Amino acid sequence: MVRPNQYHIVVEPKLEAIKNLRKQGLSLTNIAQKLDLKLGQLTYYRKSFPDLDDALNTPPDEVKQIERSAYFNRQKNYNSLRSFIRTQSTSEERQEYFRLILEKADQTEVRRFKAMISDFEKQRNA
Structure with missing residues (x-):
């Protein structure tokens, strides 16, 4: 009995996702990471399976x-x-937007925001 090729089990079910990610401009490395594949799998199977090669070759235009x-x-x-x-926007809506921004911000951004607020308050009080 012939053992099924890993391509058909691991890569082929993800072809549509590969096409979509490639259209978004992601590199092969990023696609492999995002889909929990190995970069070596993609490059190796690309040579033998035209459908994978087509999925990875999104037209530049x-x-x-x-x-x-x-x-x-x-x-x-x-x-x-x-x-x-x-x-x-109301005061509550602005507060919500600011909260959402802070949720995504890293510590460097938070420090920068604090400095901006401080500068703004100084200008307002001057």
């Missing part, structure tokens, strides 16, 4: 288009949120 679109959407959402916070 498509990647650039996706990046441009993501950048545009990010800018649009940022500007919209910024405008909302400045003109329409």
Whole structure:
């Protein structure tokens, strides 16, 4: 009885995820880490399995288009949120936004925010 190839068990079920991650512009190393695969598996099987090679070869134009679109959407959402916070948000909403920002911040950012608040208070009191 022939033992099934590890490609069909380990890699093949993840082909769609590989395509999607590649379209997002992730490197092979990042894709392997994200999907709990070994980089060596991807590079080895890529030579023997055309469907894996196709999944890993996202056309550069498509990647650039996706990046441009993501950048545009990010800018649009940022500007919209910024405008909302400045003109329409309540004190409670601003407090919630600030809490969310602090949740994601590392200690360096927190120190920088504290310095910004201190500078702002000095300017306001001057």
